[in-house]
Amino acid sequence: MKVAVVGAGIVGLSAARFLGKRGHRVEVYERFPLFANRGSSHGRTRIVRRAYPDAFYTQCMAEAYPLWGDLERDSGQTLVNEVGLLYFGRRDAPRVVSMVDALQSLAVPHSVLNGVQAKELIPQVRMETNEVAVFTPEAGAVDAAAALRVSHDLARSYGVEFHSGEAADVAKLEREHDAVVLAPGAWIREYVPDLDVRVTLQTYGYVQATIPGPVWIDDESLTYGFPSDDLGQKVGAHLPGPEFDPNQTERIPTQSDLDQISSAVHRRFGVESLRVEHVATCLYTSTPDEDFRIGRLGSKTVFASACSGHGFKLGPWTGRILADIVEGNDSPERHPRFQWPRERGEV
Numbered sequence: 464m465k466v467a468v469v470g471a472g473i474v475g476l477s478a479a480r481f482l483g484k485r486g487h488r489v490e491v492y493e494r495f496p497l498f499a500n501r502g503s504s505h506g507r508t509r510i511v512r513r514a515y516p517d518a519f520y521t522q523c524m525a526e527a528y529p530l531w532g533d534l535e536r537d538s539g540q541t542l543v544n545e546v547g548l549l550y551f552g553r554r555d556a557p558r559v560v561s562m563v564d565a566l567q568s569l570a571v572p573h574s575v576l577n578g579v580q581a582k583e584l585i586p587q588v589r590m591e592t593n594e595v596a597v598f599t600p601e602a603g604a605v606d607a608a609a610a611l612r613v614s615h616d617l618a619r620s621y622g623v624e625f626h627s628g629e630a631a632d633v634a635k636l637e638r639e640h641d642a643v644v645l646a647p648g649a650w651i652r653e654y655v656p657d658l659d660v661r662v663t664l665q666t667y668g669y670v671q672a673t674i675p676g677p678v679w680i681d682d683e684s685l686t687y688g689f690p691s692d693d694l695g696q697k698v699g700a701h702l703p704g705p706e707f708d709p710n711q712t713e714r715i716p717t718q719s720d721l722d723q724i725s726s727a728v729h730r731r732f733g734v735e736s737l738r739v740e741h742v743a744t745c746l747y748t749s750t751p752d753e754d755f756r757i758g759r760l761g762s763k764t765v766f767a768s769a770c771s772g773h774g775f776k777l778g779p780w781t782g783r784i785l786a787d788i789v790e791g792n793d794s795p796e797r798h799p800r801f802q803w804p805r806e807r808g809e810v
């Protein structure tokens with residue numbers, strides 16, 4: 464088949480890679496230069512983890528996590544620094560309880576640590592007596608930039624062609640191709656105007672602290688962090704920033720987000736310097752239920768919005784679903800939590 468893929472983020476590149484590997488003639492269209500920082504997949508790192516508070520995603524990750532190993536094998540490059548995840552929260556907090564339930568029921572390796580045990584992994588950590596840290600070894604930091612690069616390189620090695628620097632004309636692509644895959648990230652509403660997504664500007668940065676060990680997520684503040692690197696410790700918050708037009712070029716970091724991040728890190732690790740440096744922004748495209756959206760537009764086009772701030776770890780998996788749909792071996796209807804429009808997919 465002759466397939467056009469719109470968007471060279473992690474989802475579009477993954478779809479193109481799978482389709483190219485399966486022998487299709489694939490062209491990728493990206494409106495900015497490849498690997499630019501205008502969408503959602505750029506930057507150094509993303510958290511990958513088996514553990515989710517929602518058993519549905521823990522189940523999805525059972526399929527998605529091994530795809531990172533496949534990508535490492537195919538590319539010959541290590542992408543995931545598998546340092547594990549510590550999820551901090553009150554023992555009785557709903558997300559902590561449901562996460563542990565999901566890990567238990569799906570037999571995902573994990574342990575529930577108290578403050579003393581958690582200190583063996585991150586010595587600086589501070590925990591209240593009513594808090595636990597859920598540790599899952601199958602988690603870590605994926606090198607996002609390298610993941611995009613190797614996905615692109617592999618796709619190219621399978622014969623995939625790339626066109627960048629211009630927004631794709633989808634109607635034209637539909638005329639010229641057997642199928643079109645739309646993975647346009649924050650620009651999805653240009654194509655699916657009624658999609659229930661909101662685009663927000665997210666601010667993150669680096670605190671000047673040497674905090675080793677697992678990636679971490681704080682249940683109460685929804686802040687997260689990575690093991691320190693040469694810039695310090697990357698920290699952010701999984702909370703929606705201000706609403707944002709993705710076509711706007713000026714992206715001003717939100718000071719209140721930075722204040723919130725630094726105070727959460729101070730509370731959790733006692734880091735004295737509250738200055739967040741190397742500040743950057745990225746776009747979240749979020750749905751009210753934080754589920755992804757997958758649907759069809761006409762007879763030739765399938766779209767995906769792997770959104771709500773957690774789509775990178777599932778990017779190769781979502782790309783594979785899109786490739787399967789193009790080949791007629793899967794359909795949006797088989798993914799009721801994602802299917803758009805919702806009328807037919809209500810769960």
Ligand SMILES: Cc1cc2nc3c(=O)[nH]c(=O)nc-3n(C[C@H](O)[C@H](O)[C@H](O)COP(=O)(O)OP(=O)(O)OC[C@H]3O[C@@H](n4cnc5c(N)ncnc54)[C@H](O)[C@@H]3O)c2cc1C
Pocket residue numbers: 469470471472473474475492493494495501502503504505508509510511629630631632646647648649650665666667699744745746747768769770771772773774775776777778
């Ligand atoms: C600060 C931040 C932290 C995050 N942390 C995590 C994390 O730890 N773990 C995790 O799993 N996820 C995380 N995410 C979410 C994750 O990064 C996104 O869900 C994922 O990158 C979305 O990928 P995508 O390919 O759908 O979109 P994008 O990467 O935005 O790719 C879409 C591409 O389509 C292009 N495009 C749009 N319209 C057109 C057109 N008409 N023609 C051509 N090209 C077009 C855009 O330019 C863009 O490059 C985070 C996101 C942010 C912002």
